[in-house]
Amino acid sequence: MKKWLQKTLVITVALLTFGLITPNHEIWDALDNGQANNGSANSNIQSNTTNEQVTTVVEDNYAIDQSEEEQNLDSILFAAKEQSYIKFGPRIAPVIGKEFEENIFPKLExxxxxxxxxxxxxxxKYLTITDRPSGQYGEKIFHISDGTNGKDLIRFHVRTEKRPQEGYYYNFHYHTSEDKFVVHHSLGDIFYSKNTPPKWLS
Incomplete structure (x- = not known):
C-alpha cells in the first residue's frame, strides 16, 4: 500500500474518532505483507481491532466523566480554601492557619x-462560590449557590466567641438550605488568644 494512502487513512480515522481510537498497526503489517487476501487472518485482525476500539471508547468516556466530577470538586475546594484565607487576612491566618488546615478544612471538605x-x-456544572467574605466582625466566609437560580445551597461561616476566663475562639460552622439556614452545624473551634482579635480581612 502506498505510504500517502496509509497516512491519509490514519489521519482520517484519528479525525473521525477525535483521537479516541488509534488504528491498529497489525492491519498495516497484514496489508504490507500481502496477507490481505487471507480471509481468516483478516477477519481475526478486524474482530480484535473492533473489540479493542469498543473497550477504549468506554474506558475513555468513563475517565472523562470521572475527571469532570473530580475537577468540579477540586475547583470548589480550591476556591473554598482561598476564600477562607482571604477572610482571615494576614494578621489572623498565621495564628490559626495550621489548625484550620488540620482540623477544620478536612471537615469542610x-x-x-x-x-x-x-x-x-x-x-x-453550574455551582458558584461567593468571592467576597465579610470583613469587620461579619461571619460569612463563602456560600455555595446554584448558578442557575442564584439560591444558596450551603453557607460557611465563622463566629468570634469570647469565653470567660479562657479568651477568644473562632467557631467554624455551616448552614444548609435543607433547614432554611437556621441550624448551626459546627465544624469545630480554634482558640485565638486572650487578647481581642483583629477584624476580619485586616
Missing amino acids: EVIAMTLSSLDDESI
Missing part, C-alpha cells in the same frame, strides 16, 4: 463533597 454527591450532574 467532607461537607462540600456530601453536598455535591446529592446533586445531579447538570446542577454540579
Whole structure:
C-alpha cells in the first residue's frame, strides 16, 4: 500500500474518532505483507481491532466523566480554601492557619463533597462560590449557590466567641438550605488568644 494512502487513512480515522481510537498497526503489517487476501487472518485482525476500539471508547468516556466530577470538586475546594484565607487576612491566618488546615478544612471538605454527591450532574456544572467574605466582625466566609437560580445551597461561616476566663475562639460552622439556614452545624473551634482579635480581612 502506498505510504500517502496509509497516512491519509490514519489521519482520517484519528479525525473521525477525535483521537479516541488509534488504528491498529497489525492491519498495516497484514496489508504490507500481502496477507490481505487471507480471509481468516483478516477477519481475526478486524474482530480484535473492533473489540479493542469498543473497550477504549468506554474506558475513555468513563475517565472523562470521572475527571469532570473530580475537577468540579477540586475547583470548589480550591476556591473554598482561598476564600477562607482571604477572610482571615494576614494578621489572623498565621495564628490559626495550621489548625484550620488540620482540623477544620478536612471537615469542610467532607461537607462540600456530601453536598455535591446529592446533586445531579447538570446542577454540579453550574455551582458558584461567593468571592467576597465579610470583613469587620461579619461571619460569612463563602456560600455555595446554584448558578442557575442564584439560591444558596450551603453557607460557611465563622463566629468570634469570647469565653470567660479562657479568651477568644473562632467557631467554624455551616448552614444548609435543607433547614432554611437556621441550624448551626459546627465544624469545630480554634482558640485565638486572650487578647481581642483583629477584624476580619485586616
